[in-house]
Amino acid sequence: MARPIQFDRSKAVDRALVLFWRKGYQATSLADLLAAMGIGRSSFYAAFTDKRSLFLHCLDLFAQRVTELIDRARAEASPLDALQGFFERSFVGTPSARDHWGCMMVNSVIELAGVDDDLASRASHYLAALQKRFQSLLEEAGAAPSEAGELAALLMLINEGIRVSSRRKLPGAPHLPPIAATFRLIRSAIA
Numbered sequence: 001m002a003r004p005i006q007f008d009r010s011k012a013v014d015r016a017l018v019l020f021w022r023k024g025y026q027a028t029s030l031a032d033l034l035a036a037m038g039i040g041r042s043s044f045y046a047a048f049t050d051k052r053s054l055f056l057h058c059l060d061l062f063a064q065r066v067t068e069l070i071d072r073a074r075a076e077a078s079p080l081d082a083l084q085g086f087f088e089r090s091f092v093g094t095p096s097a098r099d100h101w102g103c104m105m106v107n108s109v110i111e112l113a114g115v116d117d118d119l120a121s122r123a124s125h126y127l128a129a130l131q132k133r134f135q136s137l138l139e140e141a142g143a144a145p146s147e148a149g150e151l152a153a154l155l156m157l158i159n160e161g162i163r164v165s166s167r168r169k170l171p172g173a174p175h176l177p178p179i180a181a182t183f184r185l186i187r188s189a190i191a
Helices: 009-023 032-036 041-048 051-077 080-089 104-110 116-140 145-166 175-191
Strands: none
Touching: 009 032, 009 051, 009 145, 032 041, 032 051, 032 175, 041 051, 051 080, 051 104, 051 116, 080 116, 080 145, 080 175, 104 116, 104 145, 145 175
8 A cells, every 4th residue: 555645845846936937947966856845756756747747737736837927917917017017026026046047847858958949838828828928918908919929939038038148147127128128119109
């Protein structure tokens, strides 16, 4: 008879997500995961099967949380303000180490394209869904569907660029002026 799992699965997954986000899939060893999650090898395999399965779960969770961030922002602000807030929130306020980790989805596409195309494809799928969410908010703000599609594609390129650039650990908040300029252009295009 198998022993019941003796740890907080949610906390363990959160710790694994942070590790994968910070280090990437390939650079995160099983030993790293066990130490970060505070569990033993047998508990790990009983609960998560293997590193790849856990990574997929973490990637799914990360994508879900990004969508929830946008949805919460939209509940509190206009569509364009919610979108702009999504971009700015990483670079405003108290600096943290996470400000320089980029985006787990973007990082995964970069790291895994040509190495593990299934994992890269899963991350890419989530980025495409995020772009569709951008488009939906732009349409809600008054953009025609074709215009919203083009602007959403632009926002995704900017999102990916900002997330990669953030890993350079530049001093100050160099991303805020380009974000503001982008949204000035978008607001004038929709007006």
